[in-house]
Amino acid sequence: MRSLLKPALVFSLILGVCIFATAQVKLKKPDVIQKIDKTSLEVVIDEINKTDILYRKANDPKGPLYAMPKKEVRKIIWNNGDVEDITLAPVVSQQSVQPVLAKTEIAPASLLFWDKTGLFAGLRVGAGVGITATSNTTSLSSGSRFAYNVGATLGFRAKAIGVQVDALYTGASYTLRVPGTMQGVKSVNGQQNNLVIPVMATFYTKISKTRLGISAGGFASMQAGPGSTKITSSENKISNVKNCSTCTGEAIFGIVGGLSATVVERANHSIFIDARYYHSLGDNTGYKIAETGVKLNVGAIGAGVLFNLSR
CATH class of the missing domain: 2.40.160.20 (Porin)
Structure with missing residues (x-):
């Protein structure tokens, strides 16, 4: 009886560890890439270099590695809630437009006497x-x-x-x-x-x-x-x-x-x-x-x- 109990305990322990590990993987929140075109992508980011963001798909964290140019990304929302700005969207204000328009306007010719x-x-x-x-x-x-x-x-x-x-x-x-x-x-x-x-x-x-x-x-x-x-x-x-x-x-x-x-x-x-x-x-x-x-x-x-x- 004791000989059967020991293998059962070992099997139960291994099974519990596997279930816990699987649950941890499923509960881990993905990173979110927000692009300049206002679309979002849930991923697991692996690396950020000077020009690209390297990531894997959230539903396949061990899968192939993808690259996205940083110039297409506005910001990253990390799985811990931190936000990192990558490329700021240009802000066009009325004040910045008016001087440009003023330069392109053609003043009417002044009539002489x-x-x-x-x-x-x-x-x-x-x-x-x-x-x-x-x-x-x-x-x-x-x-x-x-x-x-x-x-x-x-x-x-x-x-x-x-x-x-x-x-x-x-x-x-x-x-x-x-x-x-x-x-x-x-x-x-x-x-x-x-x-x-x-x-x-x-x-x-x-x-x-x-x-x-x-x-x-x-x-x-x-x-x-x-x-x-x-x-x-x-x-x-x-x-x-x-x-x-x-x-x-x-x-x-x-x-x-x-x-x-x-x-x-x-x-x-x-x-x-x-x-x-x-x-x-x-x-x-x-x-x-x-x-x-x-x-x-x-x-x-x-x-x-x-x-x-x-x-």
Whole structure:
């Protein structure tokens, strides 16, 4: 009886150990691999190296070894509950997107002065020569004398075409012939101030970075004040007398043309230089000293600035 009991005890002990070991294997929790694509895989991880995670299937812990690239894995949840981050998923925030979008946006091109449509105003000043219009009189000498003008501009532009009206205070001088009966007189020069109102249309074209314009129009001129006459004697003594006090208010008409170049052009202002020629339609056939004004043709080079008045 005792001989049978001993083998039975040994068999029971071995069986118990096997059952316990089997239970331990079944109760052991697997490791969990969470991938970047949000799928999970229950495994038994064997090794992690620089590039791969080596594992076996949870239902076959003694089976073949598999490899998964670390770049595909977001994190590992170990069987003891510890979490190890492998590859962090990129976080895209609104703040990180906005600067990139701002760099790719194309800003609208800023329109320059003559590309816009609307009103403009400005100032100009010029200097040149006044040429006596055909006189057919023995009183006036031909030739040219110094002239100047200064004033303001108001106009409208659309698609590189501008129409403007100027108000220019113009000063010009002229020379009178000295009659043989005037003994002791060396020369006689007249000075005349006019208010000139030109109305012009200008057509602009851009060549390289410079905008060029050609202008044409008409003008009306009215003597502003009586003017003066300077008499120089043989001894170089100078005397001035008023001239033509009744000439103020008499209108003179003519045509005007010129060329211009825009040297600085921005969105709201433009700086230009130009050359103009004012040609009187009448002549001085009926000129009388101290009784009528002198009709002059004026050539002048000027400069000015224009300002945008429209939004």
